[in-house]
Amino acid sequence: MARNEVAPVSNKGLKLAGLIGAGWLLSLVVCLGFPVQQAQLAVVIALVLLRSFLHTGLFIVAHDAMHQSLAPGAFALNRRIGRWCLMAYAGLSYTTCSRNHHLHHQHPASESDPDYCQTGEQSILAWYVHFLGHYIGGQQIVRLAAIWLALFFVTLSVQDHAARAIILFAVLPLIISSWQLFLIGTCLPHRKRLNAYNASNQPTSLRLPAALSFAACYHFGYHREHHEFPSTPWYQLPKLHAAHQQSLKSHQA
Secondary structure (H helix, E strand, O other), X not given: OOOOOOOOOOOHHHHHHHHHHHHHHHHHHHHHOOOHHHOOHHHHHHHHHXXXXXXXXXXXXXXXXXXOOOOOOOHHHHHHHHHHHHHHHHOOOHHHHHHHHHHHHHOOOOOOOOOOOHHHHOOHHHHHHHHHHOOOOHHHHHHHHHHHHHHXXXXXXXXXXXXXXXXXXXXXXXXXXXXXXXXXXXXXXHOHHHOOOOHHHOOOOOOOOHHHHHHHXXXXXXXXXXXXXXXXXXHHHHHHHHHHHHHHHHHHO
């Protein structure tokens, strides 16, 4: 283990993954049967945001699985859980996502980084489209369409506004989640004109309190720490970030 790296806590990653997965599934069941047409707007917005946060959680669990920090020492279990999470997230291929993510770590903010876009320094929207382009493909779209179609017919059996429920609680959370992951986990940490830590194109960490960091994207904003110690699981990143901040203060004193 690298110096200063924070190790996964035995089974904690799996327990948190279970909570995220159970919360995601329970919220999906509740929301698809929710009488949207009778609800107050504030309630609907709160449910959409909750679904978005839990949806992002699926990707974060899969991300830790790619780094083998979800279930340390259990390669097959990491892969199995990662595949399920990415399939539920957006019909994504675990193999493709894992390959692209490891390229991102090996060549951050360079032409070889599939998550980085040079023109994105001027246009965030162009960067977002470029970012999605490496994960969206024909097979993925077919899988996602099949998932949403299946949810539509299931929802149709319990309420008359199935299409509205699918758009609000399945489609919209995916869009919001993709922006969370893109902005907090890619664009802002790797945007060179905002990045004071330019050595080898390594990212910076966003200056967020731990609670806000968790709400924003499961601490993915502590991105410098993640790149320096990729085997540190998401729930340990605040501890690693705090240690780095303390170290910086000690050097400045």
